[in-house]
Amino acid sequence: MLPDGVSLGRLQGPLAALATISPRFTGAVRIDGSGGTGFVLVQGGNPYAAVYQATGENLVLNGDEAYRYLLDRPSLDYELIAYTSEETGAARAVSEEIGCLMSGDGAGPAASAGSLSAGCLEHIARQPGVIAVSVFHEGFALQSLGSADFEQVAAVAEDLLRAGTRIT
Template identity: 35%
Template sequence: MTLPAGKYSGIVKNPFQGEAFSKLGTFRGLLELRSPAEKGFILSEYGRVAGAYARDSDEFYRGDEALNYFRHHGRELSGENQSSESEYILRSYSEQEFQEALEFCTEHDLITTSESTSEPAAAVSHDDAGLRSILKQPGVIAVMAFFEGFAVKSFGNADFEQVAAIAEDFLRAGKRISTDLNMGGLTQILLESQNRKCIIAPYGDLNICLVTTAEANLGMLRLALNRIQTELK
């Protein structure tokens, strides 16, 4: 028996940095560690760790030992080694796939006894009202709160996995450009074409991305964005 492949859902650099794990409160599946020197995975269900496995050049770790290993690994990434090549591939599971993965972890003694690393309920309900109010604005096709290229909450009609990954790339590039040009902190990115507009902006400890029609009123959208951003402060 092997772990289900699942569906690719993005990349997280360090799920154990700050409150990062809580942003995965709507995620059920596998976080697969990719690193030149280390391998492993975390089985997560809406913010709760169900199983874990880790291996480095010296030994391997199962269950709670693996989870502790990942936490230590996360602290290292948050420190001097922020340029590390390590990353976690997100693979979302259906209910059946999750049960198969849980059976795999049970069979190989990978089940964790530790409870969640966060409070998933807060992540599930976080920002719904604000996002829905944006979706009601004239011309808005889709709105999404995202973190590290992963769609945390989304409403409307779009390929949110693709949008989240691209929005993350734009956000990082925008932050780098604003820093290089001494423009101060990034407040908003606007991408405009003949058919669509896309707005990316900070949103509390997450980020927000809007996809609109070409006719959408940017002034009204900025006012609506500013209102929900202020509500989070």
């Protein structure tokens, strides 16, 4: 159905948190928990399709309705799946076929956040025991604060993330 993409890891929390974690994310947010399953497709931080089916209930939501429902949940178990431009095109075609495209421009919390602010990094760096903070993707440190070899740390952290996703 949807392209496989590359797993960036599993998260637990509100869907709105994706805006601060990865504001320009492109790919799928696969939701799979005890409450139900579904996905939100995002391109450049803008959600454009969503589906959600509640477990044990006759509740199936598509498009804007599914996205609003997922945004209202206080916590979800989800996996971030990065897509290439070809995979994004294939995912959009599948979304059109099953009728889960969102109307409008898809603006929402994931679309409204800019890049991660230095203030946010400073807030994390002030936590007890934290000596450095880095936002990374595909082995490259995108934003960093503190004293560390960020390129090396990013590569090791992504290796650990990939190994961890194979365990779960």
